[in-house]
Amino acid sequence: MLLNNIDICGIRGSNKMEKTNTLLSPGQRIRPNTNEKTAIELLFKIYGITVTDINELNAYDDRNYHIHCTKSHDNPYISEISEHGYVFKIINLLDSRNTQVIEAQTEMLIFLKGYFKCPIPVKNLTGAYYSSEKINNSEESYVIRLFIYQPGQLLSRVKYLSKELLFKVGHLTADLDTRLSKFYHPAYEHHRSMWMLISVPKLHSFVYAVPDETQRELASAVIRTFENDVLKFVPILEQGMIHGDLNEQNILINDDGTDIIAIIDFGDSQKTCLIFELAIAICYMLLQSKDIAECKHVIEGYQSIRKLTYLEKKILKVSVCARICQSLVMGAYSYLNDPKNKYLLTTQKTGWTLLEKLWPMTEEEIFNVWDLQYSN
Numbered sequence: 001m002l003l004n005n006i007d008i009c010g011i012r013g014s015n016k017m018e019k020t021n022t023l024l025s026p027g028q029r030i031r032p033n034t035n036e037k038t039a040i041e042l043l044f045k046i047y048g049i050t051v052t053d054i055n056e057l058n059a060y061d062d063r064n065y066h067i068h069c070t071k072s073h074d075n076p077y078i079s080e081i082s083e084h085g086y087v088f089k090i091i092n093l094l095d096s097r098n099t100q101v102i103e104a105q106t107e108m109l110i111f112l113k114g115y116f117k118c119p120i121p122v123k124n125l126t127g128a129y130y131s132s133e134k135i136n137n138s139e140e141s142y143v144i145r146l147f148i149y150q151p152g153q154l155l156s157r158v159k160y161l162s163k164e165l166l167f168k169v170g171h172l173t174a175d176l177d178t179r180l181s182k183f184y185h186p187a188y189e190h191h192r193s194m195w196m197l198i199s200v201p202k203l204h205s206f207v208y209a210v211p212d213e214t215q216r217e218l219a220s221a222v223i224r225t226f227e228n229d230v231l232k233f234v235p236i237l238e239q240g241m242i243h244g245d246l247n248e249q250n251i252l253i254n255d256d257g258t259d260i261i262a263i264i265d266f267g268d269s270q271k272t273c274l275i276f277e278l279a280i281a282i283c284y285m286l287l288q289s290k291d292i293a294e295c296k297h298v299i300e301g302y303q304s305i306r307k308l309t310y311l312e313k314k315i316l317k318v319s320v321c322a323r324i325c326q327s328l329v330m331g332a333y334s335y336l337n338d339p340k341n342k343y344l345l346t347t348q349k350t351g352w353t354l355l356e357k358l359w360p361m362t363e364e365e366i367f368n369v370w371d372l373q374y375s376n
Contacts, residue, residue: 024194026205030093031338032063032142034135039065039088046124046131047146048074049081054088058249060334061092066149077123084149086122090135091143094193095267102130102143104185105266108241111183116176117262122146152252152261161289163297165253168260170301173246173281176263177274178305180241188241188271194330195245195268197276198234200226200322209333215352219325222359226322230315234273237312242277244268247284275312278302279319283327286320290350292358296370310376317358317366324355 024030040051049069057064068085095102106129109118121129124146132141158165194202203223210216243250245268252262281302282295289295302308308316327347335345367374 023192023199023202024094026333029337031061032090032092032135033138034063034090036065038135039063039067039090042090042133042135042144043067043069043088043146046133046144047122048125049078049086057087060330062095063090064088075123075125077125077127082148084151087119087147087149089145089147091145093140093142096132096141096143098187098191099130099132099143100187101191104187104191105269107185108180108183108266108269112176112179115179117150118266119150119264120148122148150252150262150264153255153257154249155251155253155260156248156288158253158257158288161285161294162258163294165258165260166285166289166294166297167301167304169246169251169281169285170278170298171304172251172260172263172301173277173298174302174305176246177240177242177277183241188269191270193268193270195326196270196272197226197279197319197322197326198231198272200326201231203326203329206329206333209336210329211332212352215328218352218355218359219329222318222321222325222355226318230318230322233311233315237273237275238309239271240274241269241271242274244270244272244277244280246277246281248288274306275308275316276319278308279316280323282316282320283323286354286358287324287327287347287350290354292354292361293369299370299372307376308372310374313367313372313374314363316370316372317361317363321355321359324351324358327351328355 036054036056040054043049043051050073052068052070054065054067057066065088066085067088069081071081073081106121109121112118123129124131130143130145132143134141192199200223203219207216207219210219243263243266245265246263250263250265251260252264253259254261278299282298285298286292286295324347328351331345331347335341361369366372
């Protein structure tokens with residue numbers, strides 16, 4: 001899962017079908033072992049550009065760098081150097097094996113052009129949008145990519161989320177998925193990853209990383225309930241393409257914090273239940289606002305475009321809790337394996353407190369606080 005100013009894309013490659021079920025296994029190390037020096041060398045070698053300054057960005061499993069470069073370059077596919085710089089991305093080991101999914105995400109970005117402002121991929125010296133490279137004598141290759149940096153303020157930097165801005169987040173969520181209803185790529189049909197809500201049962205293998213026993217028990221309860229009360233309805237819930245990670249780090253707003261100007265990071269895009277997109281958005285707006293009741297504005301914005309069914313309303317709270325749990329458990333696990341990456345603890349600060357408040361709420365309480373109607 002990527003939580004910074006970045007997106008992912010690729011180009012058409014081999015027609016050979018790849019294994020797209022890239023679920024993380026306990027103890028598996030997938031983050032690239034690289035540094036700024038290596039990144040600078042790759043950028044010159046693969047993209048023909050000379051870096052003038054470089055800063056590493058936050059990320060879970062990838063390595064991401066915001067770079068600026070000289071105006072002179074050797075890349076025939078770059079007409080003019082971006083004044084805002086670029087984002088250079090070295091993809092984690094699991095996602096690097098899935099080039100067909102990378103290509104599908106590229107086509108999704110191309111499809112969305114004209115509807116939403118999304119990141120723009122840059123071709124390398126060979127005219128490709130990505131390449132696979134062995135880094136620092138690694139046994140396997142890692143996919144590397146370059147994107148024009150998208151200027152804007154991260155939603156995470158807004159101290160107070162107004163009801164108007166929360167409404168716009170909900171509206172964006174439904175608007176994006178409605179547009180994507182006309183998009184299709186076969187690579188998404190069987191693609192699976194740990195950050196999909198349908199993968200929540202896999203969290204049982206990672207709960208051990210949560211140090212507090214009471215919190216481990218709570219996480220296990222959420223996972224079991226999601227398995228029993230939500231997953232059984234997947235076959236009858238409306239399906240479609242979703243962004244998959246509409247969080248406070250992937251939505252860019254204008255300088256005065258009143259309007260959404262861009263969507264970034266389509267690395268978790270997937271075909272799944274549409275209600276999961278809303279649940280994910282609510283999860284992160286809840287973590288940002290720290291107010292359960294305020295999330296009703298996200299729902300209101302969403303329903304201004306797409307009305308929820310009664311079943312979707314009934315499973316919404318558990319789905320939101322499942323996403324919070326997913327973020328907490330995987331954050332704890334990743335930190336256990338990468339203690340230098342303090343970014344992995346972002347959700348831990350408030351996540352457990354909010355989960356402990358939201359989880360015990362009854363259906364009636366949720367329907368009241370989120371202004372949900374019992375009819376469709």
